[in-house]
Amino acid sequence: MGAASELPKGPGAPRVWQSLAWQTRPIPYLERCRARYGKTFTLRLLGVDPFVMMSRPEDVKEVFTAPPEVLHPGEGASILLPVVGPNSILLLDEERHMTQRKLLLPAFHGEKMEALRGLVTETAESEVDGWTTGAPVPLHPYMQSLTMEVILRAVFGLEKGERLDRLRGLLARMLRFGMSPLSLIPQAQRLGRLHPTLADFQRVREQTDEEIRALIDERRRDDRDRDDVLSMLLLARHEDGSPMSDLELRDELMTLLVAGHETTATELSWAFERLVRNPASLGTLVSEVDAGGDEYLTATIRETLRRRPVLAIAAPRRVVAETAIGGRTYPPGCHVVANIYLVHHDPDIYPEPYAFRPERFLENEPGTYTWIPFGGGRRRCVGASFALLEMGIVLRAVLARMEVRPGGDGALEAHRRRSITVVPGKGAKAILTARSKKPAPAPA
Template identity: 40%
Template sequence: MPALPGSQTPFWRRAPKLILRPLDYFEDHYRRYGPVFRVGEKPLSVYVADPAVIQGIFQADAAQFHIPPQSPGSGLTFLLGEQSLLLLDGARHRRHRRLLMPPFHGDRMRTYGQVIGTLTEQVMASWQPGTAFNVRSAMQEITLRVILKAVFGLGDGDRYDRLRQLLSTLLEGLGTPFSAFFIFFPGLQKDWGPMSPWGKFVRIKAEIDALIYAEIGDRRQRPRPDSTDILSLMISARDEQGQPLSDGELHDELITLLVAGHETTASALTWALYWVHWLPAVGDRLRQELAALGPAPDPLAYASLPYLTAVCQETLRIYPVAPTTGIRIVSQPLSVAGYEFPPGAALFLNIYLVHHRDDLYPNPDSFRPERFLERQYSPYEYFPFGGGHRSCIGSAFALMEMKLVLATILRHWQLALPEGDRRPLKPVRRGLTLAPPGGLRLVPQSQTAPQPQALSLG
C-alpha cells in the first residue's frame, strides 16, 4: 500500500496558517495531495475529504478509535471540564451520551418551539427602523437566551442576568483569532493578573462555575419533577445501574451545552441572514414560503418548510461552523476504502473540503439552496454536525432553532444591508470554530411584528 501523500512540515511552522487562514490551509493541501493527505510526522495527522473513506470511518466500531487524553491544563479541559461529553471516551462517553440524548428529541422539541420564537421577538423589540444593528451581537443574544431558558429554565433573576453577562464576555474573549493560540499552545496560558488575557479568562470562568454549581445545588434541594428544562431532566436521569450524574458531571455537561450550543448557532444564523440579504432572490423566495403559512402559524410549522430547510442546509454547507469533525485517534490498524491508517494516526474528517467537492456540489463557492431540493445527500457527503458515534447530540435542536429564529425575523422585519456595503464576507477564526466577521450590520426598514408575548417553560 503506497504511503499517504502529504507534508512533513513540523507543527510550529504549520500552525500560524492553520490558525489564521484555515480554509486556505486545507484547500492548498487538497489541491496538492488529493482528498486524503497527511501532515506532520510525530504525531501523524490525516485529513480526510473522501466520502467513501468517511463512510468507513463513521461505520467502524467505536473501539477502533479513541480521543487524545486532555491534560488538566489544556484549553478545552479548562473551558469545558474533564467530564464533558466532547472529551470523554469509551464507556464513560457512551454513558453520558445515553443520559443526555432524551432532552433533545421527541416531544421536548415542541416545548422549545414556542420559547425560541418568543425570545427572538424579545430581542427584536429593541430594533428601530433606519438604525443598523450588529447581526452577530443580536444572534448571540437570542441564542444565549434560548440556551439559558432551555438548559436552566431561567428567564429572569440575578443569577440569570449575571450568567448572561459573564458568558457573553467569556465568548467575546475567545472570539478572536489570537485566542485560538491559547488552545493550540497551552504554554501561553499564563495568569499574570486580572488584566492579562488568560488571567481575565480564568476569573470569569471561575465566577461562571460558581453560578452553575449554585444552580445545581438549588435544584438538588428543590427538585422540579414536572419541569422540561434540560437541567431538570439531567438531574432525574439514571444510568443502567440506577446512578445519576454527579455535580461535577452535571457542571461539565452544562458548560459544554452553554458554550457549544450558543456560540455555534449564533454563527450559523449570522451567515444565514447575510446570504438571505446578499442574494435578494433567496430572500424573496423564502419570504413567499413563510407568508404562505398564514398570519399565525404554529412555530413548529416552520420546521417542515422545504426552502427554509434548504437555506439552513446550504448555510451549514458553504461555511460550516466547525471545519473538521472532532479528532479520532486510530487505536489499531485500520483499513478503509484502500487506505491504511496506522495506530496513533489522528484522523480529521474535513467537513469543509467535502462540502466543497465540485463533483458533489457544482459551483461549490456559490450559495444555492436549490441543490438540497434537487438531490438527497448521504451522511458521508453532507455532515455539518459530524457523524458516527461522536455526532453532535444537539443537532436536531440547533437546526430547529436556526429555522425558527430565521423565520421569526423574516416574518416580522424587512431588513437590508447598509447602502453601499456590498463587500463579500469570508470566514474568520473564532476560537476553534469559523465564523462570519464581527462587523456585519443590517438595517431594519419596516416592522410587522406583534408585541412580545409572555414566556413559560415549566
C-alpha cells in the same frame, strides 16, 4: 520507515508555516491542498500528531463508524478542560464517553425539542425586537446574545430574574477564557496583560460553579413539570439506576453552552450573510415565511450549513490502534479527520458547489456522509436538532419583522477564524428595516 512517511502526501512546508496557514486562512489553504494533493492529504501542525484530511464520503463513513477503541476524538479537546470539566462528553472516549452520551441524548430528542419551541420563539422574538434598525450593524453580536439567552432559558431552564442576570455575566466571562485558551496557559500570561490571568479565571469559575450548584439544588427540590434540558438531565439515570452527580451536571451544562452557543450564533450569521447576497433566495424565503410554510426554510438552513459550515472539520480522531481506511493502513500517532468543508464543496457530490442554492435540498435529502455539518457516528453533534429548531425559529422571527439588506459594499465577507469556528469577516453586516405587514402565523 517512520509512521509519518507512510501517510498520504501533503504540503512539505515547515510545521510552523502550515500551522499559520491553517490558523489564519483555513478555507483557502484547504482548497489549495486539495487542488495539489487530491481529496486525502496530510497536514503537519505544531504540537500535534499529523492530521490526515479525508473528504471521500466512503472514507468519511469509515472514520465515523470505526470502533471506539481504535479512534479517540476526545483527547483533542483537552484544551477545553478548565472550562467544561473532566466529565464533559467532549473530552471522554470509549465507555465513559458512551455513558455520558446515553445520559444526554434523550433530552435532545425531536419531541423534547418541540416542547421548547414556544420558549425559544418567545426568547428570539423579544431579542429581535431590540435590534437597531436603519443603520448598518453586524448581526453576529446580536446572534451571540440571542443564542446565549436561548441556552440559559431552554438548557439551564432559568427564568427572567437575578440568577439569570448573574449567570449571563459569569458565563460570558468564562467563555471569553474558553475562546482564548492561551489565557489559561501560565507561560502565556507572562507575555503581558493581553490575556486575563489564571487567577481571574479561577475566581470566575468558582463563582459560576457556585451559581450552578445553587441552581441544581433548587431544581432538585422543584417538582413542577418542566421542558428544559436540565430538568431532563435531572431525571436521567445511569445503568445502575443512580442519578447524575452535581459535578456531572455542572460539566455537561458547561459543555452544552460551549458547544451550542457560538456555533449556532455563527451559523445564523452566515445564513444572513448568504441570504442578503442572494436576493432571489431571500425573496422566496420571505414569501414562504409570510405564507406560514417551512419547506424552503428547511432547505435554506441545510444549504447554509453546507456552504458555510461553522466547523471546517469534525473532531479529529486520534488513531490509537492500527486501522484501515480507504484501503490504507493508519498507524497510531496520527489523526484521521473528516473534512466537512471539502466534502461540502466537492463538485462530484454537489454540482456548482460554490453557488448558494437552497433548491438543491428541495430536490434531495441530505446524505449521511455527504452533508456532515454536525459530524457523524457516535460523536455526532448531540444538539443538532436543537440547533436546527433554533435556526428555523430565529430566521422566521427576523424575516417576519425586518427587511434585511447588505450592510456594506455588498462584497462577500471573508472567512475569519475565531478559536475553532469560522465566522463572517465583518460579523455579517446588514441593514434592518422594520416591516409593517403582519405575516401569517408559523405552522403548528
